[in-house]
Amino acid sequence: MIRFLLQISQGARRYIFAIIAVGITDVALTLLFVWSSKELVDIATGESQRDFLFMASLFAIQVLFQILLRSIEVRITSLAEVKVANSLRNILFEHLLHAEWHPVSALNRGDTLTRMIKDTDDLVRLLTKILPLSFTAILQLCGAVVFFFILDWRLALILTIAMPLLLLISRIYYFPMKRYTKEVKESESSITSHVEESMANQLVIKTFELQDQELEKLNELQIDLHGKVDRKSRISFFARAIAGMAFQGGYLLAFVRGAYGLATQTITFGTLTAFLQLVGRIQRPLFELTRLIPGIISAKTATERLRDIIGLKRETVPVKNLLQGPLSLVIKELSYSYRPGSRPVINNLSFTLNPGEMVAIMGETGVGKTTLARLLLGLVKPDKGSMEFIHNQKRITIDATTRSNFVYVPQEKLLFKGTIRDNLLMGNAEASEVQLRQALETASATFAFMLPNGLDTIIGEGGFGLSEGEAQRISIARSLLRPGRILLLDESSSSLDYVTEQAFLSHLKKNLNGRSVIFITHHKEVAAQCDMTIRFSENNRVRGGHISSP
Structure with missing residues (x-):
């Protein structure tokens, strides 16, 4: 966990150290505040001969500095939170983008989003608030205990006995709290997943009139979450109640000891004031430390959940191998199955595709057509057989490094929120207006020029604002701007009517x-x-498939 925290805190450590430095300064000023308030009371009651104006001025300066320090701490903490959150989410996003395709495709999107948002928030809180506050709390505790020993070592010794008791209590409820925290996070992920899935399938929900069922399912998930939060809060309530009784007992003990000291004239009013303040300075850090335990547990649970993402096997693509000029594709005795020992999805497939040729892969759903595309793109590896390019009379094995030689257009209309131009330029950021027009013409997507804002028309996520066929044609045009020599079109004309499809094929x-x-x-x-x-x-x-004339 420590190595992971060091990794994600890069770029924000100076802010975290600054927060700790501010906290240390605040502890020093707090103890100085106790001493100066004691002296002011003793001066007022005639127990001290120090200069009243000097001590009052010192007291006021301390208060002003503490106000300034807390304002500075808020600003630094805000900057640190943004830095750490950005760093952690960049690391997670980078791992997701560069991980091998198969394990990533198995992830639940709602659960992954919950991990990237809520779990990262727990770790951000740990680094920017819990750890700095724990450090300064321990420092304040030690300083207050030393100060107390100077004033009354017997009372200080009695009060510090509460420390092991509180630590024992925290140890007792640590493990059930950790278990309940994990269960709560899992429930939150289930709710996010349900909402995300429902939003993605609104059309089915509306046309099947499933609104009430979906709401009922959400209600069941929320009831389950409520129950888990209730169990977690009971543990927390018990621990806080025990800690609260210990703290109030400390105040009572200090007050009675101070009153007795005044009655016997063994202490001054200023010392009594210091007693009561120091009890707070001892017990507040202890209270803060026990209050931070749930946050530490949440952060530990979050770390374990985020490690599932960090631990995804990284795809090895040492150098992209983009080939220029004529390119032939040769597949020989290719076989693949998704699980060892299971029936092959593709078995002993062989064919050759020469430059300028077009081949149709046909068959019913689930017989391996899309699997072939994944093999060619290097997303999965074949069990046996070979896939090669022939380029300048050299044979080059097809794997993840050769992916850029294919231009893949999936069946789904995978357009991004923004303008049509933005989506097209994802295919080639340097594309000229002439190239954009040529790609749109080839894809039979010249309708884009007739829109009110032309290529600068804004569309929503997934191509919202365009018809299915229009979004599919923009997707095809974007792919045509890619440099690869082999187009891989997976049902990419499925949303086109017959006339448009024939026009597209003719242009292509x-x-x-x-x-x-x-x-x-x-x-x-x-x-x-x-x-x-x-x-x-x-x-x-x-x-395996067989080759026939059209």
Whole structure:
């Protein structure tokens, strides 16, 4: 955990150390405040001959400095929180983006979002508030105890006996609190996942009239969360009640001892004032430390949950290998299954795709067509067989390093919130207006120029504001701006009507410029435009697809 905290605190350590420095200064001023208030009372009652004006001025300066320090602490803490949160979320996001595809695809998006937001907040709180406050609390405790020993060592010794008792109490409730904290976080993730999934499937929920069922499910999840929070709060209540009784007992003891001292004239009024203040200076740090324990437990639980993300196996892509010029694809006896010992999804598949050729991969759902795309993109590795490029008479093995040679267009309309231009430039940030127009024309997406704001029209997440077919064509145009020599279109014309689809295929054929195309499709009309067709089926996939003329 310590190594992880050191890693995520990079860039914010100076702020964290500054918070600690402010806390140390505040502790010194607090103890000085106790001493100066004692002296002022003794001067007022005639027990001390010090200069009243000097002590009053010193007292006022201390108060002003403490106000200033607390304002500075708020500012530094705010900056530290932003720095640590940004650093941690960047680390997590970077791991998610560069992890191997298969484990990332299995993650629940709602749970992952909860970890990246709520769990990171727990760690930010630990670094910027809990740890600095723990350090200064311990320092204040030690300083107050020393001061108390100077004034009355017997009373100081009695009060410090409470420390082991409080530590014992915190130890007793640490483990159940940790268990309940983990359960609460899991419930929060379930709620976030449910809401995220429902928002993503609003159309199904509305058309199936499932609103009441979804609300009922959310209510059940919230009731479950409430129960877990209730159990967690009971433990916390018990610990706080015990600590509170110990603290009040300390005040009572100090007051009675001070009153007795005044009655026997063994202490001054100033000393009594110091007693009561020092009890607070001893017990407040102890109270703060016990109050921080739930936060420490939450942070420890959050660390374990975030390590699941940090621990994702990283995809190894040492150097991108983008090939220029004519490129042939050769697949030989390729086989793949998702689990060891299970039935292969692809078995002994072989075919060759030459520059400028178009091939259609056809078959029913679930027979391995999209799996082939994942293999070509290096997202998963084949069990046996080979996938190679032939480039300048050299054979180059296809893996994650050769991914940039494919231009992948998935079936989903994966457009981002922003303008149409922003989405197109994701394909090639340096694309000129001429290149943008050519890509849109090839994708039969010239409708974009007729929109009120043209390419600067703002669209929502997932292409909101465009029809299914329009969003799909913008997606295709964006892919055509990529430099890869082989287009990999996974049902990318599924939302197009027959006329638009035929126009797109015609434009694509004319503008291939030596590029090859792999269509994963159910449309016979698409296959008819291709140079060859590879048919997958449930019955023959074990033997592999076969090649036939269109």
